[in-house]
Amino acid sequence: MTAAARAALGYRDFRLFLALRFCANIAQLIQIVAVGWQVYDLTRRPQDLGYVGLVLFLPQILLALVSGAVADHFDRRRIAMLCLGLEALSSAMLLALSWRGLTAVAPVYLALTLFGVARSFLGPALQSVVPLLVRREDFPNAVAWNSTVWQMAVIGGPALGGFLYALGPVAVYGLTTLLLLGSALAALLLRTSLKTRGADDAMIDRLTAGIRFILARPVILGAISLDLFAVLFGGATALLPIFARDILHVGPWGLGLLRSAPAVGAALCGLLLAHRPLRRRAGLVLLLCVAGFGLATILFGLSRSMPLSLAALAALGGFDMISVYVRQNLVQLSTPDAMRGRVSAVSMVFVGASNELGEFESGMTAAWFGTVPAVLLGGLGTLAVVALWTWRFKALRRADRLDEAG
Numbered sequence: 001m002t003a004a005a006r007a008a009l010g011y012r013d014f015r016l017f018l019a020l021r022f023c024a025n026i027a028q029l030i031q032i033v034a035v036g037w038q039v040y041d042l043t044r045r046p047q048d049l050g051y052v053g054l055v056l057f058l059p060q061i062l063l064a065l066v067s068g069a070v071a072d073h074f075d076r077r078r079i080a081m082l083c084l085g086l087e088a089l090s091s092a093m094l095l096a097l098s099w100r101g102l103t104a105v106a107p108v109y110l111a112l113t114l115f116g117v118a119r120s121f122l123g124p125a126l127q128s129v130v131p132l133l134v135r136r137e138d139f140p141n142a143v144a145w146n147s148t149v150w151q152m153a154v155i156g157g158p159a160l161g162g163f164l165y166a167l168g169p170v171a172v173y174g175l176t177t178l179l180l181l182g183s184a185l186a187a188l189l190l191r192t193s194l195k196t197r198g199a200d201d202a203m204i205d206r207l208t209a210g211i212r213f214i215l216a217r218p219v220i221l222g223a224i225s226l227d228l229f230a231v232l233f234g235g236a237t238a239l240l241p242i243f244a245r246d247i248l249h250v251g252p253w254g255l256g257l258l259r260s261a262p263a264v265g266a267a268l269c270g271l272l273l274a275h276r277p278l279r280r281r282a283g284l285v286l287l288l289c290v291a292g293f294g295l296a297t298i299l300f301g302l303s304r305s306m307p308l309s310l311a312a313l314a315a316l317g318g319f320d321m322i323s324v325y326v327r328q329n330l331v332q333l334s335t336p337d338a339m340r341g342r343v344s345a346v347s348m349v350f351v352g353a354s355n356e357l358g359e360f361e362s363g364m365t366a367a368w369f370g371t372v373p374a375v376l377l378g379g380l381g382t383l384a385v386v387a388l389w390t391w392r393f394k395a396l397r398r399a400d401r402l403d404e405a406g
Contacts, residue, residue: 007134008142013192014133018149020186021126024084025150027179029157031091033259034165034172035112037252038098039105040241046371048105049238050363055109057360059116060123071124080129080187083122088180090115095173102169133192140277143328147321148270154263154317162256222393223286223327226385230290233381236297237262238359242371248306261310262317269321283396286326287386292319294382301375 008014039048071079093111102108134142164172214221237259244255296316303309365374390397 006141007138008145011134011138013190014130014142014145016186016190017126017129017133018145020080020183021146022149022153023179023186024087024122024183025153026157026160027087027091027176027183029154029259030161030164030172030179031094031176033158033161033252033256034169035094035108036238036241037165037244037255038102038169039108040245042102042105046239046242046366047363049241050360050367051105051109052112053238053359053363055112056116056119059113060120063117063120067121068124070121076125076129077187077190079121079125081184083118083125084180084184084187086118087115087122088177088184090118091173091177091180095170095177098169098173140329141274143325144270144274144277147324147328148267148274152263152267155260155267158259158263159256162253162259165252165256218393218395219283220330222389222396223283223330226286226290226389226393226396227323227327229385229389230293230382233378233385236300236362236375236378238362239366239371239375242366243309247304247371248309250306254306257306257310258313261313262320265314265316265318266321269318270325273322273325282326282330283398286323287390287397289319289322289326291383291386293323294379294386297379297382298376301372301379 035052036049039052040046090111093114094108097107097111130142130146131139161172164175214224240258241255244250244252244258248254248258250257293316296312296319300309300312300316303312362374362378365377368374369377
């Protein structure tokens with residue numbers, strides 16, 4: 001590995017941050033597998049899987065403006081510690097519910113709502129931390145490593161969750177509680193000052209500054225809105241419990257593998273970007289990768305073979321990884337530090353909508369049209385969004401370097 005490829009790893013607090021992210025993310029993803037299987041096993045209704053995504057998304061959109069302002073005006077390390085503690089409490093609630101014997105899904109939604117509230121504040125704080133931990137010239141490398149660690153968690157988390165579920169949900173939620181408490185401890189050990197000087201303007205101006213900043217920059221607006229609508233339509237992952245149980249017939253362990261497959265492709269692409277960072281034609285690459293995401297979604301929907309399904313999901317994850325890399329660089333490198341929390345909060349609403357709200361959309365369309373038609377329609381919708389955005393956001397299509405989004 002060359003010195004340039006590991007440049008960001010030379011910073012002690014960045015390494016600690018990666019450990020924090022890994023433990024928190026792997027806990028979240030282990031929990032997602034357990035909750036999805038548990039809920040669908042209890043009700044056998046696709047819409048209940050959609051509601052899981054909805055209860056995680058609603059706190060994020062309702063608290064987005066406030067959470068971004070909080071990240072810009074308070075110590076982000078303390079925010080992270082508190083939020084990770086609340087996420088651990090949410091996992092402990094799921095542990096207690098499973099210990100007593102789960103008979104209804106409403107208490108699960110309550111625990112997930114608490115998790116969603118904590119995550120709505122944690123996300124802007126953590127997303128706006130990386131530029132403070134490394135020098136500007138090392139930031140693209142830090143983004144690549146940060147995304148790679150995330151994808152490593154996505155590989156290990158679901159697979160581990162699927163295999164652990166054989167021991168029962170109590171074992172799963174016990175582990176996630178411990179991992180989240182460990183993440184909170186890692187946040188405590190950070191030395192870098194993570195408190196910024198936010199502008200001393202009126203509250204309403206502080207709350208809406210992130211929105212106004214994004215609306216004034218067509219490249220950033222185009223990049224994050226592309227992610228919103230493309231993944232909103234192409235979000236097949238919420239339906240993986242149905243594919244695992246009823247279509248591919250592979251059980252909880254197979255669900256874990258299906259959940260992990262996108263991250264295999266994503267991690268490989270992340271390592272490639274760490275060694276060969278993207279330097280030119282960023283906008284065109286972003287559009288092509290989102291189109292590839294749509295095509296991979298269609299292939300997965302048509303597949304009845306476990307190996308082919310895993311390959312399609314791996315391709316889907318690889319395309320998504322590159323688009324995330326481009327989008328994060330465009331947003332973070334063009335945003336002043338005093339505003340990164342607010343801009344990240346708005347960006348996370350778009351990302352959250354594309355993920356959790358996309359899961360809700362997938363659950364509803366699967367209930368209306370069937371599971372496979374819902375996935376196929378989603379992939380076609382993603383391709384339609386790419387075509388529309390290519391025409392509508394010419395500045396995005398022509399964007400060349402990652403640091404020229406202003």
